Amino acid sequence: MSTKGANLKSDWHLIGSSMRKIEGLAKSTGRAVYTDDVTFPGMLHGKILRSPHPHARIVAIDTSRAEQLDGVQAVITGRDLPIQYGIIPWTPDEYPLCVDRVRYIGDGVAAVAAVDEDTANEALALIEVEYEELPAFFDPHDAERADGSTPYVHDARKDGWNGNITKMVKLEFGDIEGGMDSADVVVEGDYFFEGTTHAPIEPHCAIGQWDGVGKLTVWSATQVPHYLHRELARVLELDQAQVRVRQPLVGGAFGGKSEPFDLEFCVAKLAMMTGRPVKILYTREEVFYSHRGRHPFHMHYRTGATADGRLTSVDAKILLDGGAYASFGLVTTYYSGQLLCAPYDMPAYRFDSTRVYTNKPACGPKRGHGSVQPRFAFEVQIDKLAEHVELDPIEFRRRNFIGEHTKTVNELRVTSNGFLECLSSVEAASGWSEKFRNMPFGRGIGIAGSTYISGTNYPIYPNEMPQSAVQMQIDRSGRVAVFSGASEIGQGCDSVVAYIAAEELGVPLEWVRVLRGDTDFTPVDLGAYSSRVTFMLGNAAIDAATRLKKLVQSSVAKAWDVKPSEVLLAGGAALWAHDTGRQMSIVEAFHLAEAEHGTLGATGWYNTPKDVHGEYRGGTIGASPAYSFTSHVAEVEVDIDTGFVDVKKIWIAHDCGRALNPVLVEGQMEGSAYMGAAEAIMEEHVFKDGDHGRAGLHNAPSLLDYRIPTSLDTPELQSLIVESIDPEGPYGAKEAGEGPLHPSIPAIANAIYDAIGVRMDRLPFTPPNVWRAIQRAREAGTLAKPSAPANATANPPLSETVQAD
């Protein structure tokens, strides 16, 4: 397959240059509309009653007093919505409201709609729920070992099975033990990745509206309007044609809004019962309970390498703490292993991953789904191996580079691969060769690399239809309307389709109007997850625009009596390639085409390759049309008296294939690196235990105590864009939204080691945790600058620099 769109950068007028976002000024002037900004006359406000117990049977619910409260219009419980749902079609295990059992503190049990929020809150207090408390599971190891003597978090699907186990995946590629045997050094270690949550600044919000005769409309701050559409229809027992999902702008998501949530079903049901619009806006506390954030991972890695620094074998065992529901857990369990096999060549690889249920808010996908945790462990393993074989860790990574247009050990097809350029970019920009093992004690520098998918080749529910599509039409003033079902969550996907339409059709960017966020009139895009949107939507937009362009070219060509391929559309004009003095306005060209071909409109779509994965169970999971590659260098200063790690700067080199708009790509790189650094040094989504208040109670469900970095806590960030030009990406583009998060964490861990000789194998690197590690190192006499590798100068660093701007 050839690169979509034109091939030479110089051919383009817009692509590759810095452009405004189409909704940018609306966002900076306060005109942008988010879900909670939408109100309707007569709108009711809903609230959800939540379980105060981590695990309990619901014995009885009495809603009569709430129903009688003045201003209350409807009260529902789990019995009103008795159909289970779940984002993964094979693991539906949630009810919109719990029917007979609650599984975490915060699980929803009833909902009310009332004239205002205060009345709804009063009504909640009048609902009486009788619970029978059950023993609960909080530790994933306990959940894994459970023998059924107390009720599992979910009933076992078969007799004799452990109902706490969501998913087990064991996959093995190549000769693991042979690889270990042939290694000159084997490094083995335990790693722990504490859970973290997305914390978008916009809390979840949804509005339901029922027209009284069969049409349900739900507005929601969701990343997945299409899946929401399907699940609403299924759970509410409506035909999909009766359901319309509208998606206002989304105020951040990061994976935290990528499946249906209780509030969406509740506003729908309450609207259908009352005939009035109903809104539910989560409190910040509820956002923490809805969670679906990064799973805590307990990981064990064994990694072998030869004396000259070649990986021989990798063996991983991982326990995932899933929380109370499956969410995307089936995928997470696969991703925990499947996405590790690049950018390094591994002759042999095995992973054995188990996800268990516990009585805590459900974990799910967070930016870099399933692969951020193992990447942390593995990149620290590599740092340790490099030290053992006395190689500079950048050189070690170079030696194991998997190459481009190749296959990983688990049979994923890799196309373009700019990882080596990423390494040399951060190496040069950071001054690596002068700094590594060479700064004063307390100051350090670390490197890490990673890969990530540009979407998944297989959709969440099996089907052969396109993963993304747009419709474009041109009106008689030359304006282009693009109907896009993609989810604008801040990453700029609405702008991407506009850039492409303007580029291909030769109109000014301001002439493109993107009509979006409405399942009634936009073609399906599967959603903003797995970093799929630019790749798939971009290709769909090129497809649609190219169809229109051909019509215009042919009509102009006919008028000029030239070949259609000689007609260029650019800068608001149609031009003859051989003499650009010969031109007509683009509006005139559009009129010619409309006269000849009829009203100008086209659909365009993209579907993924389905033949580029391994023929084994699970071999399709992790398969992507293209992979991005990233490398970070982090520089830190460690205060050994307090344990504070000050991340001074992160250099981020990311192979995004082609930067369609460098400003947006840099924004994704910087935002990712920030979020990774935050997870490294600050964030922990944790719960009280029996010795501290009450087991299973969220430690601190607020943005005061779940600390995310302020401006003063965020490191300096420098973006270094690497363009490998992918053969299948739109203009060669790949993803940029999630990959650049991965290396932050291990790069910081490796930098801490360089600074003070202390390995941080457990996250987060908060001051108390680092201080304790320093105390242990002090006692062991190992608190010191590590020595420089003997072979560090064998391969002088490349001097090539890639500039961000």
Added chain:
Amino acid sequence: MLRLPPYQYHRPGSVAEAVALMAEHGDDAMYVSGGTDLVPNMKHRLFEPGHLIALKGIDELKGIEELPGENGDGGVLRIGAAETLTAVSAKPHVRELFPALAEAAAHVAGPQLRNAGTIGGNVCLDTRCTYYNQTHFWREALGFCLKKDGEVCHVTRTGKKCVAAHSADTPPVLMTLGASAVLTGPSGSREVLISEFFVADGIVNTRRATDEILTEIRIPLASATRRQAYMKLRQRKSIDFPLLTVAVAADLDENDAVRTIDGVVTGLGSRPRALSKWAEVAAGRTLDDALIDELSERAYKQCHPLENIIVDPEWRRAMVPVYVRRALEHVAGA
């Protein structure tokens, strides 16, 4: 959205009017100044007053100025209680005379909160605890606690005493400067030293009666000659409450020998702790490494953080000598 309970808001024009409003509404009323702590606490249903009596618009509670001394004392800097923390931190007068106070005020929470929060409010800040500063739903799931609605302290796991942490930035500095607070109530005004203002009770940790208004802070101008330092431990460089604060003030003679020295730490228990037995070891000695070591070690022995704040108490304890040392080094080097 997390909602406020219903209340009536009163904006009296004078202290007398405010006191009269309090007399009228009694237990159903509370004074509010910046509201930066009370409003979230009300949203958490920790307080549900039917009447809020606003102090911020009262002119008598404004102003930062020197008052001349009476009867031979050296005068005071008067800071009206309703002056915002931003004003206190930015006022050149405060910065010159009492730099540690300006620093402490500049380190409270974040910029917007300092624009609203007042010095009076900071001195009267309610104690904080991981089991207390939570929503009603959360506290109900916990089974409530001794400080509010419950019978057990989840920190000490007994029902005897609330150990919620004093978490304000400015009082430790004010204590080392010998400052006092003026309280005005139905029966007139009284002046209380800040060092005597707090009591070791997490439920209500000040000597202010609920019907009294803290109207002003008075800092002896004589304290301006003291060398001062303020250090704050928190995980983020903004927004966070202190995990530990240290204030130190010292008088050194012309040979840099200590005449007097005071240290106060807070963020540990229910009231700021004045570090004891410093003067006896320090008097007459140079504030050198050895003395700093000794004083830091004394501080460490006196401080025993509890799990009232969610951050590792063992680490917080270990940070006491580190931050005391840094404060003393600042004083020694100033």
Added chain:
Amino acid sequence: MSKTTSIARLRVNGDLREVGVPTHYTLLETLRYVLALTGTKQGCDKGDCGACTVIVDGAPTLSCLTPVWEAEDRDIITVEGLAGPDGPHPLQDEFDLNGAAQCGFCTPGILCSAAALLARTSSPTRNEIQEALAGNLCRCTGYAKIYDAVESAGRRLSVSKEATG
């Protein structure tokens, strides 16, 4: 305590508005749900995130912690009030040009904090910008492009001041 409603007199973005408001409403609830000025956002419920920041008498203020009555007789500027008849405030334009708004949800609050800063000084240092924005959480950008936007806007304001001054 039962709910009651009173008339609030607010000067918002230059307009004097008199509106009936339940007495326990915050300024944020009044702006968003009574005056339909939905540009100001709500993120954390209780003063932890800065999304609800508006400018009250020149000072960035958390509208979610401000009882609406405390805002009477003051000059309130919201994100909707930053733009003038000639177009967006330079900050608003620079936020767009620099990609400083991704999801855009923290943006109105950040703009208010930044506008108040630039009203004090049009050439702030990067550290002054960081300090001024230290009460506004952004989850998308890593703040880098926000600093660029504030600096660029400051330069534009300096130039226009010189031109008119």
